[in-house]
Amino acid sequence: MKRILLMGNPNVGKSAVFSRLTGLHAISSNYPGTTVEFVQGRMRIGDEEALLIDVPGAYGLEATCKAEEVALEMLVGADAVIDVADATNLERSLHLTLHLIEQDVPLVVALNIWDDAKHRGISIDVPRLEKELRVPVVPTVAVTGEGISELVARLPEAANPDTPPRSEDERWLEAGRVLNKVQTLEHRHHTLLEVLGDASVRPATGLPIAAGVLFLAFVVIRMIGENLIGFVLEPLFNTLWLPVLERMSAAMDPEGFLHTILLGSLVNGQIDFVQSFGVLSTGLFVVFGMVLPYVFAFYAILGFLEDFGYLPRLAVLLDTLMHRLGLHGWAVIPMLLGFGCNVPGIMATRVLENPRERLIAATLVSVAVPCASLQAMMWGVLGPHGARYVALVYAALFVAWVIIGRLLNHVLKGESPELILEIPPYRMPSVRTIAQKLWLRMRGFLKEAMPFVLLGVLAVNMLDYVGAFDAIAAVAAPLFDRVLGLPSEAGLAIVVGILRKDVAVGMLGALQLTPKQLVVSVTVLAMTFPCIATFVVLIKELGVPSMLKSVGIMLLSSLLMGAALNVIL
Amino acid sequence: MSKQVPLTEIPEGSSACVVEIAGGTGVHDRLRALGIRAGVQVTKVSDSFASGPIVVRHGQTQTALGRGICRKIVVEATK
Numbered sequence: 001m002k003r004i005l006l007m008g009n010p011n012v013g014k015s016a017v018f019s020r021l022t023g024l025h026a027i028s029s030n031y032p033g034t035t036v037e038f039v040q041g042r043m044r045i046g047d048e049e050a051l052l053i054d055v056p057g058a059y060g061l062e063a064t065c066k067a068e069e070v071a072l073e074m075l076v077g078a079d080a081v082i083d084v085a086d087a088t089n090l091e092r093s094l095h096l097t098l099h100l101i102e103q104d105v106p107l108v109v110a111l112n113i114w115d116d117a118k119h120r121g122i123s124i125d126v127p128r129l130e131k132e133l134r135v136p137v138v139p140t141v142a143v144t145g146e147g148i149s150e151l152v153a154r155l156p157e158a159a160n161p162d163t164p165p166r167s168e169d170e171r172w173l174e175a176g177r178v179l180n181k182v183q184t185l186e187h188r189h190h191t192l193l194e195v196l197g198d199a200s201v202r203p204a205t206g207l208p209i210a211a212g213v214l215f216l217a218f219v220v221i222r223m224i225g226e227n228l229i230g231f232v233l234e235p236l237f238n239t240l241w242l243p244v245l246e247r248m249s250a251a252m253d254p255e256g257f258l259h260t261i262l263l264g265s266l267v268n269g270q271i272d273f274v275q276s277f278g279v280l281s282t283g284l285f286v287v288f289g290m291v292l293p294y295v296f297a298f299y300a301i302l303g304f305l306e307d308f309g310y311l312p313r314l315a316v317l318l319d320t321l322m323h324r325l326g327l328h329g330w331a332v333i334p335m336l337l338g339f340g341c342n343v344p345g346i347m348a349t350r351v352l353e354n355p356r357e358r359l360i361a362a363t364l365v366s367v368a369v370p371c372a373s374l375q376a377m378m379w380g381v382l383g384p385h386g387a388r389y390v391a392l393v394y395a396a397l398f399v400a401w402v403i404i405g406r407l408l409n410h411v412l413k414g415e416s417p418e419l420i421l422e423i424p425p426y427r428m429p430s431v432r433t434i435a436q437k438l439w440l441r442m443r444g445f446l447k448e449a450m451p452f453v454l455l456g457v458l459a460v461n462m463l464d465y466v467g468a469f470d471a472i473a474a475v476a477a478p479l480f481d482r483v484l485g486l487p488s489e490a491g492l493a494i495v496v497g498i499l500r501k502d503v504a505v506g507m508l509g510a511l512q513l514t515p516k517q518l519v520v521s522v523t524v525l526a527m528t529f530p531c532i533a534t535f536v537v538l539i540k541e542l543g544v545p546s547m548l549k550s551v552g553i554m555l556l557s558s559l560l561m562g563a564a565l566n567v568i569l
Numbered sequence: 570m571s572k573q574v575p576l577t578e579i580p581e582g583s584s585a586c587v588v589e590i591a592g593g594t595g596v597h598d599r600l601r602a603l604g605i606r607a608g609v610q611v612t613k614v615s616d617s618f619a620s621g622p623i624v625v626r627h628g629q630t631q632t633a634l635g636r637g638i639c640r641k642i643v644v645e646a647t648k
Contacts, residue, residue, distance in 0.1 A: 092628070319635070329622065329633070419622050421632065
């Protein structure tokens with residue numbers, strides 16, 4: 001089978017072209033470096049099937065960073081390359097195109113983001129460009145699908161004109177020469193999006209805008225989440241699922257093993273979705289009724305901000321702050337993703353350059369960034385006592401985030417590298433790509449999280465049934481009582497937190513603690529053991545030694561923070 | 570003849586031509602890959618307080634650069 005590579009500069013829409021050609025969906029965003037690992041899929045060219053590989057974005061073939069090294073290795077033995085060029089940034093795209101032409105591989109150019117170029121007063125003489133490059137050039141708009149069928153039709157024409165290798169400088173000169181022949185710029189005034197783009201990157205205007213954007217995002221996420229739960233999911237559970245469970249309950253002995261495991265214990269003679277704690281009652285409700293709506297809301301808003309092009313600007317504004325923590329501005333990406341789920345957050349630390357930064361970022365995400373599940377439970381448990389208690393937990397986590405980052409930056413050898421980051425123009429996102437991305441992420445969440453929640457509830461029920469918890473509680477009681485001011489039962493919840501934090505916070509809800517005790521225990525829980533899934537990813541991304549460091553920091557800092565809160569409050 | 574100064578020194582909103590990049594080959598190569606090299610016209614879009622990054626526009630692109638890197642980019646003010 002033929003091997004076709006999809007190559008191009010970062011953030012030119014390769015992933016969008018990829019999903020158009022293969023029907024598979026790769027996550028794309030309006031910032032560079034979304035694809036760090038390569039993705040492959042099958043595509044049809046006439047009657048033939050070919051393997052299409054989405055290569056990480058590269059500015060050149062010189063391998064100045066990890067993604068470019070990968071790109072270079074894959075070029076060996078490829079049958080053809082589809083070079084995705086950015087029509088709004090032709091000179092730089094041409095630089096890579098020329099470099100590719102010098103290689104020994106047939107080439108077709110997809111001149112992508114064609115629509116945006118037109119809007120911005122850039123016109124490109126395509127036939128002339130074909131003549132200059134001596135390879136087929138097809139204008140495309142990957143997000144809408146325009147030009148994609150023509151691209152496929154012209155793939156067999158892929159050519160490799162005989163070209164002597166050039167030096168870097170000669171290549172730039174040649175790119176400049178070709179650009180002058182094919183591109184004409186129409187002078188026009190700045191568009192509103194451009195003005196907004198500049199305003200949101202300048203500190204004086206950008207910082208207030210950032211505060212506004214983040215606050216608004218938070219409010220909208222809460223609103224969508226709450227309304228989905230209150231008006232859609234709770235009614236669904238109560239009208240459709242509850243009768244099924246009630247019938248099952250009536251057929252079983254309420255004190256029996258099966259009933260305890262599957263449906264949990266009856267609260268006032270009823271099945272209670274929050275407190276009964278059975279696999280089919282609380283287990284399913286936690287996933288679908290409490291957490292999923294927030295995950296949905298979070299990723300919808302994040303997807304919009306990503307595709308609009310806001311995140312690189314946020315990275316620039318926060319660069320100074322992040323440097324104090326031993327990171328640079330781009331580390332906001334793993335942090336923000338971590339608010340949805342720590343797993344993709346930790347995986348996104350790959351956008352950072354060196355192991356030191358990755359250790360700091362991954363530790364900060366797993367200790368101090370509460371995932372959507374955890375936040376949903378924080379609100380669920382503490383919200384009824386007043387929003388200020390929830391705010392206290394957020395504040396404690398933020399303080400921990402800053403202190404741990406500063407300490408790690410101080411202790412770990414090395415310096416944080418400087419920011420070099422392309423700032424993409426703002427683009428109005430297409431609803432289709434946002435919806436696709438949202439669907440991919442929701443599916444990922446359900447696949448990752450649901451088994452763990454259900455197993456977590458199952459394991460807790462089993463252990464409780466055999467009385468293992470009483471033994472653990474007895475051992476841990478003095479620690480919890482003296483240092484954290486908590487009853488020993490709260491210790492159970494924290495032990496359960498090893499499996500799944502949100503389940504544990506749910507257990508706390510049933511304990512009749514004072515608001516102060518709840519703040520302490522929720523904070524400790526939020527900071528201690530990440531769920532099993534996060535744990536596995538930490539090992540995968542950092543290796544065992546660094547993971548152990550990270551976990552050590554986690555345990556120590558959560559205990560200290562808990563003790564501090566116990567004294568202060 | 571206008572003066573040659575580091576990129577950090579020119580005011581926000583002004584344009585300049587890159588004369589040389591005084592860093593090691595690592596910085597040099599990464600900047601060149603992004604299209605920032607000697608002879609290129611850059612406009613300073615945004616400057617931040619104290620130690621923050623600087624955003625420049627060059628051609629159709631905007632790039633954010635850490636301050637340390639900007640000190641190594643020598644430019645000559647145009648106009």
